Amino acid sequence: MQAVQFETHGDRDVLEYGEFPDPEIDRDEVLVDVKAGALNHLDIWTRRGLPGVNLDMPHIPGSDAAGVVEAVGEDVTQFESGDRVCVIAGKSGGNDEFSRKGDLTLAPDFHIIGEHIRGVHSEYAALPAANLASVPEGIDWEMAAAAPLVFQTAWRMLRDRGGLKSGESVLVLGASGGVGHAAVQVAAHAGAEVFATASTDEKLAYAEEVGADHTINYEEADFASEIRELTDGRGVDIVVDHVGAQTWQSSLKSLVKGGRVVTCGATTGGNPETDLNRIFWNQLSVIGSTMATPGQAEEALEHVWDGTFEPRIRETLPMSEISRAHEMLENRKGFGKVVVVPDSEL
Numbered sequence: 001m002q003a004v005q006f007e008t009h010g011d012r013d014v015l016e017y018g019e020f021p022d023p024e025i026d027r028d029e030v031l032v033d034v035k036a037g038a039l040n041h042l043d044i045w046t047r048r049g050l051p052g053v054n055l056d057m058p059h060i061p062g063s064d065a066a067g068v069v070e071a072v073g074e075d076v077t078q079f080e081s082g083d084r085v086c087v088i089a090g091k092s093g094g095n096d097e098f099s100r101k102g103d104l105t106l107a108p109d110f111h112i113i114g115e116h117i118r119g120v121h122s123e124y125a126a127l128p129a130a131n132l133a134s135v136p137e138g139i140d141w142e143m144a145a146a147a148p149l150v151f152q153t154a155w156r157m158l159r160d161r162g163g164l165k166s167g168e169s170v171l172v173l174g175a176s177g178g179v180g181h182a183a184v185q186v187a188a189h190a191g192a193e194v195f196a197t198a199s200t201d202e203k204l205a206y207a208e209e210v211g212a213d214h215t216i217n218y219e220e221a222d223f224a225s226e227i228r229e230l231t232d233g234r235g236v237d238i239v240v241d242h243v244g245a246q247t248w249q250s251s252l253k254s255l256v257k258g259g260r261v262v263t264c265g266a267t268t269g270g271n272p273e274t275d276l277n278r279i280f281w282n283q284l285s286v287i288g289s290t291m292a293t294p295g296q297a298e299e300a301l302e303h304v305w306d307g308t309f310e311p312r313i314r315e316t317l318p319m320s321e322i323s324r325a326h327e328m329l330e331n332r333k334g335f336g337k338v339v340v341v342p343d344s345e346l
Contacts, residue, residue: 063119067085152292156291157264180207249274
């Protein structure tokens with residue numbers, strides 16, 4: 001088969017699209033004929049190399065994909081050949097107290113397909129049946145590939161970890177990205193007043209289209225000051241911050257007393273200076289969130305399948321142009337997700 005791959009960590013020039021051995025399935029696995037994949041910033045970090053993550057090389061990246069079941073292992077009962085499926089990338093062995101209680105994201109061995117183990121940006125992928133969700137007829141492959149990771153992440157962050165309630169206010173940083181544009185939609189659907197930041201007026205217009213009530217161009221204004229002005233000095237109940245060091249202090253300044261900041265990433269660095277005095281005096285909560293449980297992921301995806309949520313796709317490229325796809329994410333070009341399709345599907 002043909003697959004995106006790299007043999008060493010580095011810049012975009014380490015990426016190749018070429019021959020790779022066909023995958024073989026175990027008893028509990030499904031062979032998926034991949035029709036489309038989608039990129040996340042996680043693919044950038046994995047390519048560059050993450051501390052403590054030692055990959056078997058060559059590595060196939062990619063945590064998002066959708067396609068058709070080609071074959072199933074002998075223990076698989078929930079899928080059969082011809083079924084339409086998408087990938088839910090979080091995985092654990094299931095032999096721990098957290099998995100038994102229904103939250104595998106807290107398991108000591110929790111890991112992510114495409115980050116810690118071989119991913120799905122390839123013509124075929126062998127995946128555990130537990131890491132697949134059904135895709136209804138009528139949903140195009142690009143949407144099915146683009147939705148899972150970002151919408152499950154935003155759903156868990158706001159609804160489960162953040163405890164978002166109707167009538168609260170939410171500030172979403174980086175609303176033009178994958179998780180950002182998903183978080184805007186999840187917050188709006190929950191009945192929140194949504195504030196969103198982005199770097200251009202075009203991106204802000206897109207954020208308004210998907211549900212933002214107020215927008216702030218962070219290249220032209222300090223967003224914490226703008227939030228105070230827009231809320232008559234109050235601040236917001238929740239900040240969604242996946243940017244990290246560059247925005248952390250302003251995120252804390254944007255919160256109402258008793259507010260909470262929810263984070264699922266640190267694009268600009270994971271060790272920001274923080275203000276403990278502000279945190280304890282204003283009784284702020286700092287909440288981490290990673291991916292979602294399969295149940296939470298499928299709950300979020302139901303809202304995609306019925307049209308409530310819409311993964312925006314900025315461009316679809318052949319997998320052979322994977323370097324260009326990575327460049328678009330690194331340079332923050334456009335709004336929404338970048339999708340890649342096996343060249344054989346074009």
